[in-house]
Amino acid sequence: MAFLEIYWPVFLVGLIVGIVVVILYFRPKQNVRLTDSVPLRPHMAHPTSSGEGKRITDEAAAAASDVAGDMLNAKVHQELPGASGPPDDLLKLKGVGPKLAGILNERGITRFDQIAKLSPGQVEALDASLGAFRGRFERDRIQDQSDYLARGDVDSYEAKFGKL
Amino acid sequence: MIPLAVEAALLALAGFAVGMLIGYVFELRRRANRWKKRI
Numbered sequence: 001m002a003f004l005e006i007y008w009p010v011f012l013v014g015l016i017v018g019i020v021v022v023i024l025y026f027r028p029k030q031n032v033r034l035t036d037s038v039p040l041r042p043h044m045a046h047p048t049s050s051g052e053g054k055r056i057t058d059e060a061a062a063a064a065s066d067v068a069g070d071m072l073n074a075k076v077h078q079e080l081p082g083a084s085g086p087p088d089d090l091l092k093l094k095g096v097g098p099k100l101a102g103i104l105n106e107r108g109i110t111r112f113d114q115i116a117k118l119s120p121g122q123v124e125a126l127d128a129s130l131g132a133f134r135g136r137f138e139r140d141r142i143q144d145q146s147d148y149l150a151r152g153d154v155d156s157y158e159a160k161f162g163k164l
Numbered sequence: 165m166i167p168l169a170v171e172a173a174l175l176a177l178a179g180f181a182v183g184m185l186i187g188y189v190f191e192l193r194r195r196a197n198r199w200k201k202r203i
Contacts, residue, residue, distance in 0.1 A: 003171060010172050011179035018183020026191045 041147050043116045083110045092149065094161055095140025100133045115146035 069075065087110035090101040109115060118126065127137045137143060148157035158164060
């Protein structure tokens with residue numbers, strides 16, 4: 001046992017290394033997994049490319065351009081996406097009745113892809129101007145519906161929102 | 165007779181094994197505690 005009396009530090013080092021290895025092996029790991037497998041839909045493609053944001057600098061900039069645009073008699077606000085092609089039947093969208101469809105048509109919105117392409121800022125501005133129909137866009141997920149219908153993906157639409 | 169270097173290496177290995185065992189036992193206890201807390 002004279003050997004142990006001399007070499008016990010070797011055993012101790014081995015012990016410590018073993019404990020450290022186990023701790024490293026079992027240490028808590030991050031459970032969140034990041035994925036990029038979610039398909040990018042058309043209205044999500046350029047979320048920051050247009051429209052007015054919600055931050056205070058954006059609001060200040062919007063207010064300044066409002067006033068300056070008024071004074072200069074210039075169109076400072078971005079136009080809603082224009083219609084290209086024959087109009088769609090907006091009444092197919094759940095939550096859109098004849099009256100709301102009429103209002104949207106007045107604003108130049110006649111096709112599903114126009115609604116699908118609206119930026120979050122544009123949706124907000126449009127929604128705010130709808131009067132009694134305010135909140136419909138979000139509540140009935142009209143943009144999501146339009147996105148499916150614009151792509152002609154009726155099966156997915158019906159799976160999500162019910163029969164057309 | 166086993167050479168001294170080999171003996172020392174075996175001792176280190178034994179220490180490593182015991183260390184891993186101790187660490188594993190503590191990990192099992194930690195898991196058991198977490199499981200109990202969940203219930």
